[in-house]
Amino acid sequence: MSLDVNNIAEQASFQAFMNCYLREVEQGGWQTAQQWRQVYQSQHERDNTTLFAIKDDAWIVEIPLPHQSAKLAVEVTYRTQVGRHSFGRLFHYQAWQFLPQWSVIAPLNAVLLLVREMYVNAGYQDMAEKERELLRRILDSEQVMQRYVTARKDDERLQSLRFIDAEQALVFGHWQHPTPKSRQGMADYQHDDYAPELTGEFSLHYFQIHRSLISQRSALAITAEDMIRHSFAVGDLVTSEHVVLPMHPIQAQWLLHQDYVQALIAQRMIIDCGRRGIAMTATSSVRSLYHPELPWMYKFSIPIKITNSLRVNKRHELEAGVVMASLYRKTGFSERYPTFQVITDPAYITVDLPARAESGFEVIIRENPFPLGDDHDTVTIAALTQDPLLTSDSLLACHIKQLAERMQTSLPQTSMKWFARYWDCAIEPMIRLYDEHGIALEAHQQNSVLRFNSQGYPQTYYFRDNQGFYLSTAYATYLESLEPDSATVHDLYFDDQMICDRFAYYLMVNHLFSIIGRMGADQLIAESVLLHFVQQRLTALKQELTGAGHRFVASLLSKPSIPAKANLLTRVQDIDELMVENEQAVYTAFPNPLSSALPCSSLVGTESDVSQNNDEKAVVTEPSEVTNAIA
Template sequence: MTSVAKKQANIASFQAFFNAYIKEIDSGVWHTKEDWVIRTGIQLQPNDNYAVELYLTSTNTRLSISASYRSTVGRHAFTAVFKQLPNSFQWEEVSLMNAILLLIDEIYSGSKESHEPNDAVDEQSLELYARTIESHQIMALYLENRAGDPDLASNKFIDSEQAILFGHWLHPTPKSRQGMHRWQHELFTPELKGQFRLHYFAAKQDITLSNSAESISAFEILEEIVLSDGKDSTKTLIEKLRKDNLKLLALHPLQADWLCAKPHIQDLINKGELIQLGELGPLFTPTSSVRTLYNAELNYMVKLSIPVKVTNSLRKNMHHELEAGVTLCRLLQRCGFSRLYPKFKFIDDPAYISLNAGASKESGFELILRKNPFNSKNEITGLGGTQSIAALVQEPLAPGTYSRLAKIIQMLAQKEGEECADVALTWFDNYLDCAIEPAIRLFDQCGIALEAHQQNSLLDLSEGYPTAYYYRDNQGFYLSKERQQILETMEPRLAQCDDLFYGEQMIINRFTYYLFFNQLFAVINRLGADQLVQEGTLLQKVYTRLNSILPTLGSLGTAFVTSVLGREKLPFKANLLTRVEDVDELEAEDELAVYVWVTNPFKSVAVRSDTPSLVCKQASELEEVIADAC
């Protein structure tokens, strides 16, 4: 492994872990560069402006973490770590990965103070060590293999999906892929541009499940996908299956290997109820989620279960999500929101296929068919293509270069003969128009909130400026119980999807995290870190925009906006604490991870502004009620 790739992985891994640590566990004490030099004698690097001081109680050790950028809303940029041992005046530099291990020790030390054996804590700490080290090693592997690849700068949809080499900047182990062997990464990961065929089975229709909101059945869609390979042998096979009244099922190859080792699946195969056909059809390549697969010539993507833990969860399609995807597709068509707000679009999951598992619900064969608006017939790359916000805001992959977002703004500025700062402000206004305001109005008018985090959120940047927003993910819909009767009248099948409905306070908390902390603040942070516009200026712009739309909102929208602007602290999804407690959020009750409360960045804006009395009054009334929802 090259020293460059290892160094990049060291820095990115520490950034991810320590940003989570100071947000969720111990915020430390911030010092200016000048103050810290006087206090400690530590000479910071020329680009470092701050130092964060931490005290580790388990070892009586002080840490000094140098920072080149301090963010109001999101990700700080850290560069080096020093430690001072007990009864010592000397500070010594610590490697970034060793610093992470020190912090993990500190996290679990409180649980070990009784000195009593605690197998659960030991298991959790070992799990976090393992995922941290694995994430670092995998990230370094990706960086080394993709170094110099021109596709990293491509604006094609799939190239941007496969360029997120550093991973989720709000997750402490962003490239953890437990369950995937090292040699399998080349075949199956987006970062290494894997390509493979699906593994197919055939079964009698009476032991399968399917539904479709399209004009043709899910089985017909899957047959069209298989036949797209153009082979005569495939055509002959499909004709025989039709003649024998057998239906196609498809699995990710990793899932096929895992399931075929299960006794009950072997039993079905031995009885002839499940026929193994092997690898067929066209090649697919993974998008950023690893398990949603893309082919540039097809009208659909496929979303499959895999026996792999990606970040917090084992990635599998849940039984209840299958019908929910079809029902939500119909609901969104009938509610007409996209006709009112044509810049705000949904990537539907309109069909599914599975093997009937009976009482156990999930069979492992759950396949979701997702619309593909970015196939070769429809994709327009233009200046910036269509990219996820996760790709746009990722740290530059090479030192001394620029983020994807900064490059787009620089190109626009050059094209228009304008200052980058002015272009960035215009770009940000367009982004609010496409992505943020419509999401709030969707909740207000329809009672539908979205898990609109940066990976689920895509922007059409073919003109450079955002012209459309796309939302993807049938797992990420929160429907208001207060609007349940109205929504069920609009789409009666929602009566069978009760787990899509949540109380207002629960939705406000989750929606606050996903729309603001995960998505909007990531954009603000990127523009600030790239020195295009100060974060405070952008926060003020959002604050003004939200206050301007407040009089036009109904009860749900008003409750949400006043909560976001008026509360002293806001709910924040604690990915590190979720990992510390080894929670699989998709298996947890209500699929709820661990949340903490953090300082509201808008309060710094409110101090400088004339805060509407409505915001202050309603926020204070909501404060105690909403706090209970986390």
């Protein structure tokens, strides 16, 4: 890859978009580079040096564009079994030309052709406006990515395992999203201060709110207003009549432009106190803020569309956070499985206004398990598995290679042992939580935080997200006996079929497969070995589990596909999933590499095909080597 930051951002944007397209829209026609050359060589006898200088072990996937009498051919430099291919050069074939032949095409131009094809084929209402909206987000995402890559390309903190460094290292964003860095609503000048990728720090904006307008709740002995008072030293602003609310500065400016807020300010029910106090910094979600010396993190609404949605704290999320903080504590699950922890959101505070579900002042208060001095060797799975920027290795590959060198073991052995430890502290406990308590988690990679032990192996897994709980209706009586208030938060309960679908996507496709794909692409260990390990562990778990987890595991081992969130199709239809019933995005079917009906090798042909595909990259692991690694 060229070291030019524009090329890096363009290629990274294309890779995210193309993986979505292949998974959600069109699987394409796959051929080896050698087969592809044989088909088209005669058409390019005069110019075959550029178009066909592709290694024999690469693949080509052809994408038809029938509405444009054209097709694309994409070089696949790494073909995965779990959804994250790596791409090289792109070629365009226009059938209506006088002498039709393949020509090189830039990644962005290829994306524009694919977008045009989708909308011509789809026939959605308001198609032209939806297409323009998607194109705006694609361009915005790529331009933002260019800015972040330029700023961070020489920053050693991208390889850091300190909590906030890893939170702010996601320069490429969500690899399963077509617009991973879309930030509509964030002005150009605001990125330096408020974008986590640019590591800015900023003070908060404060308001005095008349107590009659305040609604707050806490699952702890301390109230939300006292958490704020102790965090930000705003005691001088607190009066017998007023409570102090901090606000993200971008949200504060939005609020000050609302008629209903201006009216309350005129009545002295709200007093604008401006910006002051200690500087906070953004975590990977942009709107959750951190300070290493505070016991709490603070999550605000912001008037910015990030990936799919406008980021607004909904009232039901506030209630759910407090209820789940209390309910999870009462299960005692983390006492029995101490390597598994949930970072709860035990308190909220907001302004209640008539006829408004949300006022815009909603503040969620989150535990901070990573204060100064205890914030090392801690990283999100999203940062760990992100593509490398200008180095040859991802953060995970760097870590595994250093670990292998220290332990004097082979890369496959070290990778297998690391993966087994991760399974034990993260994946198996989540399945057992669902089986024992009917609680499933939306454990996608950005909401999954991992802490390493002194050797460098996974020690503790942390889940965070008050929007990410699914309670089984079949367990409702039991859960309500533990925490009666759970009966009042109806949005938390789902039937097990929906839970199994969502849980399978977030836990497997989004989360675990990202680790498997990263290890495979980084030549640490073969994907097929890791998938076989997962099949074995799931088969053993199936014999032990007796509740909802048993049905979940059985479906993973038997169904030929896994329902997977279709971020591209969600964007094509311009759906804000946070604003629709059940926060339901578009879902599609992902071929299940864990199914007994679908052998692990079937997604890429035979095992010999895999070896041919990745001859230089293949990692052969003997069964005895795997057994020794896990032991």
